[in-house]
Amino acid sequence: PTGVGDLQRGKKFTNMDYILYSSISGTEAQSLDISYGISCIWIKNAKTRIEKLPPEMRDQVSSINIRPLIPKFHLAAHIQTCQSPFAWNLLPGCAQADGEEIERVWAGHNDVGKSTKEMALGHRWDVLDSFFGNWNWRKYLKFGMPSVVLD
Incomplete structure (x- = not known):
């Protein structure tokens, strides 16, 4: 929400983590919905990657409840087991948003x-x-x- 980052080549999770957590560090939000085309893969090892962040950033973001979602247009390209858990239509408070x-x-x-x-x-x-x-x-x-x- 507060920044843009340069990627060396492609969307490496380390880069994406740093850009995301830099943009939300300092926020008072307790929960956050993240719209990312590959949320189903990104979230799998997110906690492990958070541990590798700089301490001041890690401490600020580790208490935020992050709910990963896949943008509606991208959802159909995912396998069936990814669609329901990451669908905007099925989560309270998100049905009218599209994540795009x-x-x-x-x-x-x-x-x-x-x-x-x-x-x-x-x-x-x-x-x-x-x-x-x-x-x-x-x-x-x-x-x-x-x-x-x-x-």
Whole structure:
């Protein structure tokens, strides 16, 4: 919810853990629903990987109850035994959510990734920060607006 991370190559769990736990450390949340396309695999050894985090981060996140979910669009591609435990439709408080928000963000940001690929690191971060800030500002301006306007 509060950050974006660079991945060296692919979605390595170590990187994903650090990005996720960095973004939630300092929060007062007691529970958190995580939407991740491979939650069923990621959660299996998450507790073991948490032990390898820096102590200050580990202490902050170890008390948060994390409920892993698979985004609705991705769910059908998983084997049957993964579908029910990680389905948004079957968990209290989640039925109307789809867990695909991050995909909507990336769809709008794919081009900026291509244009920042060759930039120096500091410049790249500044451009991405500006781009995400603009994205969030446009989202903020739409809060409270109806998603469908009928004539």
